[in-house]
Amino acid sequence: MKKMMLVGRSECGKTTLRQALNGNTIHYHKTQYINHYDVIIDTPGEYAENGRLGRALALYSYEADVVALLINATEPYSLFPPCVTAVSCRPVIGIVTQIDEPEADVSRAEGWLRLAGCKEVFHVSSYTGEGIWKLLEYLREPGDVLPWDSAAEAEQQREVLSTRRQ
Numbered sequence: 001m002k003k004m005m006l007v008g009r010s011e012c013g014k015t016t017l018r019q020a021l022n023g024n025t026i027h028y029h030k031t032q033y034i035n036h037y038d039v040i041i042d043t044p045g046e047y048a049e050n051g052r053l054g055r056a057l058a059l060y061s062y063e064a065d066v067v068a069l070l071i072n073a074t075e076p077y078s079l080f081p082p083c084v085t086a087v088s089c090r091p092v093i094g095i096v097t098q099i100d101e102p103e104a105d106v107s108r109a110e111g112w113l114r115l116a117g118c119k120e121v122f123h124v125s126s127y128t129g130e131g132i133w134k135l136l137e138y139l140r141e142p143g144d145v146l147p148w149d150s151a152a153e154a155e156q157q158r159e160v161l162s163t164r165r166q
């Protein structure tokens with residue numbers, strides 16, 4: 001899988017999304033330092049909110065294959081300046097989180113992410129699981145087997161992987 005770094009303000013749902021992507025049981029956990037899991041680099045919201053700490057995000061992005069900017073669908077404003085994706089030397093995608101919320105305004109959040117420069121924007125709910133599969137498909141690399149692959153597809157992916165290793 002591609003390694004993805006999650007960036008977004010505190011409480012936008014980065015850690016919960018990381019848990020949903022890993023298929024873990026969801027539990028609340030405030031992030032106080034950068035966490036590396038298999039394919040996700042989870043960052044504290046304060047790093048996106050504070051200019052000085054924000055520099056650390058630039059350094060961690062070098063370890064990622066893709067950077068994801070997150071906005072939760074109920075947020076009343078966006079932290080991300082227009083065209084900010086241009087400062088990254090990695091592809092940058094947008095993720096609208098918490099789309100299950102009754103107050104969610106998904107198109108407003110997507111508009112902010114597009115203004116920030118994201119060409120591709122995903123809509124997800126870590127609670128209901130909606131949209132998670134599209135993100136996993138985006139992160140898929142040759143040889144990766146996902147839970148919904150049929151036995152034949154899984155075999156095909158394994159063959160791709162063994163050919164690449166030879």
Ligand SMILES: Nc1nc2c(ncn2[C@@H]2O[C@H](COP(=O)(O)OP(=O)(O)OP(=O)(O)O)[C@@H](O)[C@H]2O)c(=O)[nH]1
Nearest residue numbers: 010011012013014015016031044045098125126127
């Ligand atoms: N309704 C709804 N709530 C969510 C969803 N994802 C996260 N939340 C809630 O949003 C709150 C913040 O989630 P976190 O994943 O801890 O947010 P974070 O971005 O990691 O926050 P920091 O670690 O402080 O930067 C928690 O109360 C979650 O339960 C979702 O998909 N739907």
Ligand SMILES: [Mg+2]
Nearest residue numbers: 014015030031
């Ligand atoms: Mg967190």
